[in-house]
Amino acid sequence: MAGRVLSSELAKTSIQQIQSIINGGLTDQISQxxxxxxxxxxxxxxxxxxxxxxxxxxxxxxxxxxxxALSELEELRGQLQQISTNIMSAGGGS
Known part of the structure; x- marks a missing residue:
């Protein structure tokens, strides 16, 4: 029996928001x-x-x-697209 898999528009939006926060200046603020x-x-x-x-x-x-924090944000930035792809494919989304 397979475990529950859920993917929602909120999950996709949350990934996009994380990307926006990181790319929108959080790493620059840490450098400052x-x-x-x-x-x-x-x-x-x-x-x-x-x-x-x-x-x-x-x-x-x-x-x-x-x-x-910078190191972990860079790692997360590198993984976000894969995370997004996994969320959408796991839930059958596109």
């Missing part, structure tokens, strides 16, 4: 955050106890998370 974080990490731009805490802990942790 990275750029501003690098700027704030420069002791010639901002210094003091809070700046040191930012440079030594907050920013490295945040940058790591941003880098991971």
């Amino acid at each position: 955050l990275d750029s501003q974080g690098k700027t704030l990490s420069d002791p010639n731009v901002w210094d003091g106890p809070l700046a040191e805490k930012f440079r030594s802990g907050t920013w490295p942790e945040t940058k790591s998370a941003l880098d991971k």
Whole structure:
């Protein structure tokens, strides 16, 4: 007995919305955050106890998370068309 397969117009729309969000600037915004974080990490731009805490802990942790998010978004971007095709063929859609 085969498992349930469902494909709806909402599934197709959701894939298109994800593509639009990623391609519409989300990755650019993450890159802009990275750029501003690098700027704030420069002791010639901002210094003091809070700046040191930012440079030594907050920013490295945040940058790591941003880098991971960018990598995962790029991977998702590469898979979205296949995901869309699979959703539509699984449900018999076109």
